[in-house]
Amino acid sequence: xxxxxxxxxxxxxxxxxxxxxxxxxxxxxxxxxxxxxxxxxxxxxxxxxxxxxxxxxxxxxxxxxxxxxxxxxxxxxxxxxxxxxxxxxxxxxxxxxxxxxxxxxxxxxxxxxxxxxxxxxxxxxxxxxxxxxxxxxxxxxxxxxxxxxxxxxxxxxxxxxxxxxxxxxxxxxxxxxxxxxxxxxxxxxxxxxxxxxxxxxxxxxxxxxxxxxxxxxxxxxxxxxxxxxxxxxxxxxxxxxxxxxxxxxxxxxxxxxxxxxxxxxxxxxx
Numbered sequence: 322x323x324x325x326x327x328x329x330x331x332x333x334x335x336x337x338x339x340x341x342x343x344x345x346x347x348x349x350x351x352x353x354x355x356x357x358x359x360x361x362x363x364x365x366x367x368x369x370x371x372x373x374x375x376x377x378x379x380x381x382x383x384x385x386x387x388x389x390x391x392x393x394x395x396x397x398x399x400x401x402x403x404x405x406x407x408x409x410x411x412x413x414x415x416x417x418x419x420x421x422x423x424x425x426x427x428x429x430x431x432x433x434x435x436x437x438x439x440x441x442x443x444x445x446x447x448x449x450x451x452x453x454x455x456x457x458x459x460x461x462x463x464x465x466x467x468x469x470x471x472x473x474x475x476x477x478x479x480x481x482x483x484x485x486x487x488x489x490x491x492x493x494x495x496x497x498x499x500x501x502x503x504x505x506x507x508x509x510x511x512x513x514x515x516x517x518x519x520x521x522x523x524x525x526x527x528x529x530x531x532x533x534x535x536x537x538x539x540x541x542x543x544x545x546x547x548x549x550x551x552x553x554x555x556x557x558x559x560x561x562x563x564x565x566x567x568x569x570x571x572x573x574x575x576x577x578x579x580x581x582x583x584x585x586x587x588x589x590x591x
Contacts, residue, residue, distance in 0.1 A: 396423030473566030525571030
């Protein structure tokens with residue numbers, strides 16, 4: 322949509338006149354498209370900063386605002402740190418590159434296209450083959466609410482066991498997992514890794530991916546002590562999720578990342 326969605330947060334200042342991020346407004350589809358492409362590039366650069374790269378594995382996607390049956394994604398075999406607006410590609414659900422000169426990662430097409438096609442409300446998705454997320458995924462269990470940060474995912478993520486460990490290059494693999502993304506922002510795919518999805522923005526999808534990787538690392542560290550962690554009670558976990566686990570909060574968390582990248586990596590907009 323061209324206008325911003327009103328969001329309410331405990332973090333929004335009550336004192337007028339203070340500097341605080343505001344969700345942008347757009348007067349044209351072209352402006353919204355450019356905004357989404359720039360933030361997609363920033364999300365890729367953020368993944369590079371977090372060392373979430375692994376060869377050519379990993380794909381981030383955002384719907385085109387004018388042609389929602391198409392999505393923008395990072396180009397095949399280009400490092401996250403070298404993704405820029407000019408080398409993004411536009412792909413359809415059949416895996417055809419509609420705009421751009423690079424190839425598409427077939428695994429990205431199979432999984433992301435299936436989810437985007439099955440869930441018109443999902444605007445953006447992120448997936449990467451990360452160290453801690455992949456290690457945690459091998460356990461085939463959900464994340465525990467061991468902290469406020471982890472509680473942001475309480476009852477808002479799923480464990481997918483379909484096609485576990487199989488290279489996702491066949492369309493049936495995408496169809497087997499896409500239904501799991503209904504109503505949640507994250508998924509742990511057993512023996513594969515982490516996924517996040519956003520109905521709000523690529524910024525939210527990217528931040529919650531970074532956060533989920535961090536939470537997986539923390540839980541693995543706690544479990545390595547041999548002691549059973551004290552869990553945040555369900556009622557308090559739900560409270561935390563509602564207040565610090567929303568799409569808007571994910572978007573808000575990404576704003577300092579955007580500011581840092583804009584100041585240090587202006588080439589990303591080229």
